[in-house]
Amino acid sequence: MKLQQLRYILEIVRQNNHLSAAAEALHTSQPGVSRQVQLLEAELGFEVFLRTRNRIIGPTEPGRLVLDIAKRVVTDMAALKALKDDVNSGAHGTLTIGTTHTQARYVLPRVIEEFVRSHPDVQLVLRQGNPEDICAMVDAAEADIAIGTDTVNALPNLVKLPCFALPRSVVARRDHPILQVPELTLEAIAGYPIISYDQRYSGRWRVMKAFKDAGLDPKIILSAIDADVCKTYIELGLGIGVLTTITFDPKRDSELGARDASHLFDPSTIFISLRANTYLRGYMLDFIRAVAPKLTSAVVRGALRDANAGRTGEA
CATH class of the missing domain: 1.10.10.10 (Winged helix-like DNA-binding domain superfamily/Winged helix DNA-binding domain)
Structure with a gap:
């Protein structure tokens, strides 16, 4: 064969x-x-x-x-190729990152800027998709790491490392009444049409769960796959949004306003996902640490070692 x-x-x-x-x-x-x-x-x-x-x-x-x-054979061969490339090329290589729009647009620019300066011989490739898509890319060895929120489907060949949490804010036109209410509540938010993330994103699940737990059924007038699209229609006055706070930039979003809603909605946790059998090149570890300083080489290697031990039944 x-x-x-x-x-x-x-x-x-x-x-x-x-x-x-x-x-x-x-x-x-x-x-x-x-x-x-x-x-x-x-x-x-x-x-x-x-x-x-x-x-x-x-x-x-x-x-x-x-x-x-x-799947194991193909990903093992990818790891073997990465080892060969690492030995033969040193600090040269390609790092393919699967990521969502929010991370590519709001979280990664400064990380990538610094990484490119410190690793001039490494080519970065960004491949965007929803959280399921980018993890599937890693699982199929089409990307080295995925950076995004949680997924519905479990992928047993991947190791997920939590990085940080993204709190939420209510975003609306500057003249919208929701920005002026004395106390921001779920009932007040549910009183207006809502522009939300697509159902494939954990931001949508967590927001809707908060409403459901409170016995509320808000009207979702429009769903979109990224915050920038949501803000475009919020700016038109079609509704208000519950978006991750990092996506609101007072300078760029001058026609909009935002109010902290972290007391009403659970944050989204951002994960870095890797194949359990991936070969960790030095610059890959550097990039991971730049995204989440707590994910040191020892932490990442330990997580992969534990995952592989669990797969083989070792203690």
Whole structure:
């Protein structure tokens, strides 16, 4: 069996069992993907995928085990390549970071500015997506680290390291009544249309949970994937927003105002996610420490060591 075949079956699953989409993502032909899967199944002696009318509908029971092993093999090969690059190139290399809009726009600029100055021979690549997307990138070895909020789905191959919390504020047009109420309450906020983060973001879950726990059902008039889009429509007067405080800049957002709402809504925790078997290059550890100084080399290495020990059943 070939490493290429393992990559093919993993990509098929990532593309929701669509062979044509997998072939396109792999920059090859659909018949070529089908042929390699058939060769792998012939060598294994059983089918990896269930099929109906020549269409893949999902993995078989033994196929699930093959996929688990394939994922480990592919990510281990990525770690091995990183080790080779580290030994051969020293401080040179590429660091691919999967991150959400809020982190890329408001948290990382100063970190990246300093990192580029201190590591001029390292190329940084930012790949944006929602929290699920960026963790999937890391899980598939398409990114080295992910920086974002929590996810709905658990990814057992990843280690999540908490970095810091982001409190929330109510953001509205400067002339909006919500900015003038003597006491900011959930009832007062729920009295106005709300512009919120998309449901794939923990900011939405936490805000809605606070309302639900208080027996309130606010009207969500618009959902968006990032704070800048939310603020555009807040500025038009379509509603108010409950956004992470870091996304409000008094200078840039001169038409808007904000009030601290940290006493009403739980903050979002930002995590750095890594593959448990990743090879930690020196500049990767430097970047992680720049994002969250408490995540020293010893802390990160210890977390990965503990995760790998747990996977192998070691004490």
